[in-house]
Amino acid sequence: MAMTGILRPGHVQLRVLDMEESLNHYVENMGLLETDRDDQGRVYLKCWDEQDKFSLVLEPSDRSGMDHMAFKVATEEDLSRFESNIKNFGIETTRVAAGELNGCGERVRFTAPAGHTFELYAEKEQVGNGISTTNPAPWRRDLKGMEVIRFDHCLLYGDNFDENVKFFKEALEFQLTEQIVDGDLQIAAFLTCSTKAHDIAFIRSEESGKLHHASFLLGSWEEVLKAADIISMEDIPHETGPTRHGLTRGKTIYFFDPSGNRNEVFAEDSYVYPDSPVLTWNADNVGQAIFYHSRELVDSFMGVTS
Amino acid sequence: MSFQITIEDTGEQYACSETKHVLAGMQQLGKKGIPVGCRSGGCGVCKVRVLEGEYASKKMSRDHVTAEEEAEGVVLACRIFPQSNIRLSVIGKLNKAVNR
Numbered sequence: 001m002a003m004t005g006i007l008r009p010g011h012v013q014l015r016v017l018d019m020e021e022s023l024n025h026y027v028e029n030m031g032l033l034e035t036d037r038d039d040q041g042r043v044y045l046k047c048w049d050e051q052d053k054f055s056l057v058l059e060p061s062d063r064s065g066m067d068h069m070a071f072k073v074a075t076e077e078d079l080s081r082f083e084s085n086i087k088n089f090g091i092e093t094t095r096v097a098a099g100e101l102n103g104c105g106e107r108v109r110f111t112a113p114a115g116h117t118f119e120l121y122a123e124k125e126q127v128g129n130g131i132s133t134t135n136p137a138p139w140r141r142d143l144k145g146m147e148v149i150r151f152d153h154c155l156l157y158g159d160n161f162d163e164n165v166k167f168f169k170e171a172l173e174f175q176l177t178e179q180i181v182d183g184d185l186q187i188a189a190f191l192t193c194s195t196k197a198h199d200i201a202f203i204r205s206e207e208s209g210k211l212h213h214a215s216f217l218l219g220s221w222e223e224v225l226k227a228a229d230i231i232s233m234e235d236i237p238h239e240t241g242p243t244r245h246g247l248t249r250g251k252t253i254y255f256f257d258p259s260g261n262r263n264e265v266f267a268e269d270s271y272v273y274p275d276s277p278v279l280t281w282n283a284d285n286v287g288q289a290i291f292y293h294s295r296e297l298v299d300s301f302m303g304v305t306s
Numbered sequence: 307m308s309f310q311i312t313i314e315d316t317g318e319q320y321a322c323s324e325t326k327h328v329l330a331g332m333q334q335l336g337k338k339g340i341p342v343g344c345r346s347g348g349c350g351v352c353k354v355r356v357l358e359g360e361y362a363s364k365k366m367s368r369d370h371v372t373a374e375e376e377a378e379g380v381v382l383a384c385r386i387f388p389q390s391n392i393r394l395s396v397i398g399k400l401n402k403a404v405n406r
């Protein structure tokens with residue numbers, strides 16, 4: 001097995017102000033599938049092509065933002081190994097009992113230096129992607145809206161930026177794939193635990209623990225355009241795109257959920273191997289790094305988080 | 307039914323339907339007085355103080371508006387719907403550009 005340790009972003013739990021509006025957004029408009037609910041009022045969702053029971057948890061709240069993001073590790077041994085890595089880095093961890101989230105095994109919870117809560121887990125119930133594992137069909141015919149394929153990554157704003165990047169590289173064994181630098185100062189860090197262009201990214205900020213966006217994968221540029229049509233048809237607050245990012249090459253569009261949490265859907269980004277060089281964008285080219293065509297920063301894109 | 311919204315800080319005035327939130331009404335007419343972010347009550351950049359006027363409101367993130375503030379008319383422009391003419395002043399700010 002080539003891929004070990006931390007495998008992928010497993011889920012993100014977002015706080016929402018109105019569950020009904022949120023479900024309309026994520027299910028009817030984006031095309032996630034509801035898989036469960038619990039007695040705390042949380043609703044569990046997955047993207048169609050994911051095997052695990054959920055990748056998005058919506059939590060009723062009087063605030064917006066991200067409660068936590070969780071990564072799936074390959075084995076229970078990995079869970080213990082990363083737990084001690086994290087402690088050795090000087091960060092406290094706690095264990096959350098199996099079943100606290102329906103269908104999820106025991107989780108190791110901690111707060112990274114930039115102020116976000118993360119969790120690791122080794123087990124989650126698999127419900128399949130609705131397609132036979134024998135002679136599988138290429139896609140499902142019963143999907144709605146944007147038909148998002150999988151939960152892909154989050155981009156987060158936080159302080160203690162350098163320490164945070166060091167933590168992800170050293171304790172969690174992530175690989176830096178791309179960065180924006182201003183002289184010696186790293187402004188943005190894109191990090192992967194796999195061969196994706198990023199599984200998580202951070203932007204240097206004065207604020208601690210903020211969500212910039214939660215991102216979902218689409219299959220093609222054509223599907224990004226279809227998402228843009230749905231955003232207009234359904235009067236979803238739109239921010240930027242369809243356009244291309246310089247960073248990661250992704251073709252993308254940004255919009256907001258009904259609680260003001262930013263979403264991205266994107267397609268056709270790049271990939272890395274463990275021996276790929278780090279790609280660097282200079283601060284002088286930050287406009288192009290972020291929006292490759294217009295080469296202009298968008299005020300709200302840079303300044304708005306939840 | 308439409309009402310007149312006045313942004314004290316810039317003197318801008320625009321008409322806003324009771325079915326649209328005060329920020330959407332502004333944005334639709336290309337006005338710029340209140341910062342625009344998520345338009346869903348989550349980011350706080352459109353925070354305003356209503357100086358005069360009636361409105362209906364939707365839930366806003368408590369990270370940005372406390373219950374006490376809300377009771378005093380400190381609200382998010384994207385979560386209030388006019389029910390009379392409104393005069394307001396802007397509190398929210400957009401953090402500009404990257405932190406460099």
Ligand code: FES
Nearest residue numbers: 343344345350384
């Ligand atoms: S624009 Fe984000 S709270 Fe109003």
Ligand SMILES: [Fe+2]
Nearest residue numbers: 155213215264
């Ligand atoms: Fe992204």
